[in-house]
Amino acid sequence: MIIISSSETASIRTEQDVARLLHRIKAVAADTGLGTVSQTKLMTAASELARNMLFYANEGVSYLEQISQGTKVGIRLTFIDHGPGIPDVDLAMQDGYTTNPQSLGLGLPGARRLVNEFAIISTVGKGTTVTVITWKL
Amino acid sequence: MEHYLSDLLRRQKKRLLEQWIQNQLASSDLRDDLMSSDELRAQSEEVIDALTDVLSEKNITNPQSTDFQNLSDLLAGISISRARQGFTPRETGMFVLSLKDTLLDVLQSELADDPVRLHDLTMKISKLIDNFSVSTFETYIKGREDIISRQTSEITDISTPVIQVWDGIVAMPLIGTLDSARTQVVMENLLQAIVETGSSIAILDISGVPTVDTRVAQHLIKTVSATRLMGAECIISGIRPEIAQIVIHLGIDLSNIVTKASLAKALQHAFGMLRLVVRKQDRDLRSA
Amino acid sequence: MEKIPILRMGPFLLVTIQVDLYDRLALNLEADLIETVHKTGARGVLIDISAVSIVDSFMGRILGNIAGMSRILDAQTVVVGMQPAVAITLIELGLPLKGIHTALNVEKGIEKLRATIPPDDEETDDDYYFQ
Numbered sequence: 001m002i003i004i005s006s007s008e009t010a011s012i013r014t015e016q017d018v019a020r021l022l023h024r025i026k027a028v029a030a031d032t033g034l035g036t037v038s039q040t041k042l043m044t045a046a047s048e049l050a051r052n053m054l055f056y057a058n059e060g061v062s063y064l065e066q067i068s069q070g071t072k073v074g075i076r077l078t079f080i081d082h083g084p085g086i087p088d089v090d091l092a093m094q095d096g097y098t099t100n101p102q103s104l105g106l107g108l109p110g111a112r113r114l115v116n117e118f119a120i121i122s123t124v125g126k127g128t129t130v131t132v133i134t135w136k137l
Numbered sequence: 138m139e140h141y142l143s144d145l146l147r148r149q150k151k152r153l154l155e156q157w158i159q160n161q162l163a164s165s166d167l168r169d170d171l172m173s174s175d176e177l178r179a180q181s182e183e184v185i186d187a188l189t190d191v192l193s194e195k196n197i198t199n200p201q202s203t204d205f206q207n208l209s210d211l212l213a214g215i216s217i218s219r220a221r222q223g224f225t226p227r228e229t230g231m232f233v234l235s236l237k238d239t240l241l242d243v244l245q246s247e248l249a250d251d252p253v254r255l256h257d258l259t260m261k262i263s264k265l266i267d268n269f270s271v272s273t274f275e276t277y278i279k280g281r282e283d284i285i286s287r288q289t290s291e292i293t294d295i296s297t298p299v300i301q302v303w304d305g306i307v308a309m310p311l312i313g314t315l316d317s318a319r320t321q322v323v324m325e326n327l328l329q330a331i332v333e334t335g336s337s338i339a340i341l342d343i344s345g346v347p348t349v350d351t352r353v354a355q356h357l358i359k360t361v362s363a364t365r366l367m368g369a370e371c372i373i374s375g376i377r378p379e380i381a382q383i384v385i386h387l388g389i390d391l392s393n394i395v396t397k398a399s400l401a402k403a404l405q406h407a408f409g410m411l412r413l414v415v416r417k418q419d420r421d422l423r424s425a
Numbered sequence: 426m427e428k429i430p431i432l433r434m435g436p437f438l439l440v441t442i443q444v445d446l447y448d449r450l451a452l453n454l455e456a457d458l459i460e461t462v463h464k465t466g467a468r469g470v471l472i473d474i475s476a477v478s479i480v481d482s483f484m485g486r487i488l489g490n491i492a493g494m495s496r497i498l499d500a501q502t503v504v505v506g507m508q509p510a511v512a513i514t515l516i517e518l519g520l521p522l523k524g525i526h527t528a529l530n531v532e533k534g535i536e537k538l539r540a541t542i543p544p545d546d547e548e549t550d551d552d553y554y555f556q
Contacts, residue, residue, distance in 0.1 A: 366512040
């Protein structure tokens with residue numbers, strides 16, 4: 001069972017919101033005891049996911065939570081948008097696949113490689129929810 | 138009325154101490170192998186002093202009261218030192234809990250004819266001492282955690298030493314089995330050493346690594362790529378024939394990586410990259 | 426609008442990124458830098474990212490663009506001072522920054538640039554020597 005020990009939420013509408021979120025993640029991750037590399041990976045994953053949200057859905061909401069499961073502690077991030085949704089999630093999770101000509105198509109698959117746990121739920125016309133967890137080693 | 142409890146404690150201090158020590162010596166949890174009875178007496182006496190000096194009807198319901206600061210510090214110190222000495226949590230917890238039994242025994246004999254007050258004080262003292270015993274557990278666990286985290290970092294440091302072998306060249310000999318967590322530490326330490334020493338060449342020697350599987354090879358390839366991203370070059374040395382066989386059988390592509398059979402060969406290659414020449418000194422030159 | 430200063434060091438340009446780049450700032454930098462390379466005929470561009478704590482795929486693409494565009498204008502790009510955590514993250518992300526030179530620090534970056542430019546060429550970017 002996952003126990004949430006602290007939680008904060010932010011709405012993501014502009015790139016400044018993304019920058020603010022990244023600063024909060026750094027602070028909370030450091031407080032949780034994550035090392036520099038884990039912090040950097042988590043912040044980079046968050047940056048990819050938040051940018052995706054801005055690009056495809058214009059706006060969304062982020063949750064930043066300190067969690068524990070048994071003896072493990074970690075950080076969980078959730079990104080929720082009400083954008084167009086992803087028709088083929090498996091395809092979107094492949095390296096290099098993108099519908100944005102300005103993108104390298106590394107956002108989703110790259111973010112998945114940077115965290116310990118990754119989950120995505122998307123419904124066309126309803127929106128997308130991505131959840132990632134980084135555990136303290 | 139107000140001072141009833143403190144008066145009683147002061148009056149019975151000697152008896153409390155003796156009875157508590159008796160209880161502890163009689164207990165099956167006694168560890169006379171870890172602690173002499175003199176030490177036990179000294180510790181017990183300090184605790185009794187710290188308790189009887191401050192405990193009164195006023196603060197008995199408030200374990201957070203600053204009156205108990207001394208006592209809390211003392212108990213914390215005792216539980217940390219016991220954690221280091223190798224006492225079990227049970228033995229450490231019983232130290233405080235046995236004090237409760239002793240206190241209640243003394244109360245009972247003193248207040249035999251006042252059951253209302255006896256009940257009241259019994260409840261309050263139980264609560265108070267239980268609280269202290271929980272804090273003692275917390276501190277004990279913290280003491281153990283400190284030991285574990287210190288050992289973990291010592292082991293990690295020992296198992297991944299970085300050696301500056303030449304100006305601009307660092308080497309890291311790896312010994313033992315590589316798992317994902319350890320490889321991550323290896324990678325971080327090596328890259329950090331590159332930054333700190335400003336070295337443009339890193340040698341990762343795997344002669345002491347018993348075997349290489351696909352995952353370890355992946356990690357090695359990532360380490361080399363990360364080194365290059367930082368603007369340095371990474372050579373992998375100490376590839377034993379068995380490892381070379383495994384690498385080829387597993388179909389791992391190491392063609393983008395500079396690999397050398399020995400650390401000496403890697404160093405020679407590094408000298409070449411830095412355009413350094415090592416040669417035997419000429420006899421004639423020396424005499425001249 | 427904020428701007429990232431571009432310093433001229435002989436035949437090279439030096440950009441030190443001190444803040445984590447917002448998208449617009451990054452796109453401005455790309456445009457400014459290419460403009461300056463063209464105007465000054467610089468032979469090399471040094472981008473110091475030692476103070477940058479994250480490089481995501483957007484930022485990676487900007488660095489790639491700068492390097493690619495500079496190359497067309499006959500200038501080499503060297504990214505210097507990348508933090509270990511950033512390097513590890515980029516590899517994991519799948520972004521090895523192909524085509525971009527890297528160096529540990531500014532001095533080593535300059536050495537690297539000098540090595541790519543023929544010695545005669547360095548001072549006189551406008552003259553051509555035929556043999």
